Amino acid sequence: LVSRENHPERSTIHVGGVPIGPRTVTLIAGPCAVETPEQTLEAARMAQAAGAALLRGGAFKPRTSPYAFQGLGEKGLRILADVREETGLPIATEVVDAQDVELVASYADMLQVGTRNMQNFALLQAVGAAGRPVMLKRGMNATIEEWLMAAEYIAQRGNLDIVLCERDIRTFETATRNTLDVSAVPVAQRLSHLPVIIDPSHSGGHRDLVLPLTRAAIGAGADGVIIDVHPQPEQALCDGPQALIDADLGELAQVMTDFPALL
Numbered sequence: 001l002v003s004r005e006n007h008p009e010r011s012t013i014h015v016g017g018v019p020i021g022p023r024t025v026t027l028i029a030g031p032c033a034v035e036t037p038e039q040t041l042e043a044a045r046m047a048q049a050a051g052a053a054l055l056r057g058g059a060f061k062p063r064t065s066p067y068a069f070q071g072l073g074e075k076g077l078r079i080l081a082d083v084r085e086e087t088g089l090p091i092a093t094e095v096v097d098a099q100d101v102e103l104v105a106s107y108a109d110m111l112q113v114g115t116r117n118m119q120n121f122a123l124l125q126a127v128g129a130a131g132r133p134v135m136l137k138r139g140m141n142a143t144i145e146e147w148l149m150a151a152e153y154i155a156q157r158g159n160l161d162i163v164l165c166e167r168d169i170r171t172f173e174t175a176t177r178n179t180l181d182v183s184a185v186p187v188a189q190r191l192s193h194l195p196v197i198i199d200p201s202h203s204g205g206h207r208d209l210v211l212p213l214t215r216a217a218i219g220a221g222a223d224g225v226i227i228d229v230h231p232q233p234e235q236a237l238c239d240g241p242q243a244l245i246d247a248d249l250g251e252l253a254q255v256m257t258d259f260p261a262l263l
């Protein structure tokens with residue numbers, strides 16, 4: 001269903017009216033985690049200043065450590081909905097458990113499945129039946145073939161509104177969180193008609209890598225990027241070191257407008 005063999009045209013997916021697909025580079029930006037109404041609104045304004053068309057923000061956080069901030073849950077979803085009302089930005093937010101899909105789908109414009117859940121088949125089937133577009137991150141230990149098969153689980157339930165998101169893969173390198181596999185963009189686009197975006201924030205894990213990796217993503221033909229921004233990253237409850245700050249937004253906006261035009 002997601003293969004390009006029977007569907008040679010590359011697909012465009014619409015999220016709250018915002019297109020993600022060929023001939024555009026969509027910016028999705030916002031806080032890693034929803035922390036407070038003020039922080040989320042400020043981050044959304046930052047995202048808009050950089051030209052974002054969609055707001056990201058996690059209310060259910062899949063943290064490596066059970067002692068780390070796990071997200072605000074439904075309270076976080078309500079904050080996101082209020083910020084959507086205020087800014088007009090449709091929301092992409094993660095769902096980590098099949099049991100929460102209905103709840104998250106009642107607030108979100110796009111459901112995100114994270115790297116750790118790429119092969120959580122019950123979750124994939126549930127988001128496939130939820131009636132919302134899905135962003136499927138590549139598992140950090142998954143091949144491209146496994147990633148596309150995970151997408152197939154969602155598609156099988158009747159939902160072809162899927163955006164593939166390359167996050168990174170585990171290698172021997174420790175200077176970055178993991179290694180961004182830029183080649184996944186043209187490979188996945190050759191094999192599948194689905195749009196492919198990149199997450200330069202979670203892959204690098206460092207603020208100073210985000211803009212170079214964004215350029216790499218656009219250069220490789222990505223259909224979008226998803227980027228963390230935070231008004232006060234030093235106080236962030238989640239992944240502050242990778243969040244762009246106010247001072248970075250001008251350059252991000254420039255990359256998003258100028259760089260695709262140069263290709």
Ligand code: PEP
Pocket residue numbers: 032058062094113114115116137167199202
């Ligand atoms: C996120 O985007 O908030 C997130 C937790 O992503 P990942 O699944 O890539 O860790």
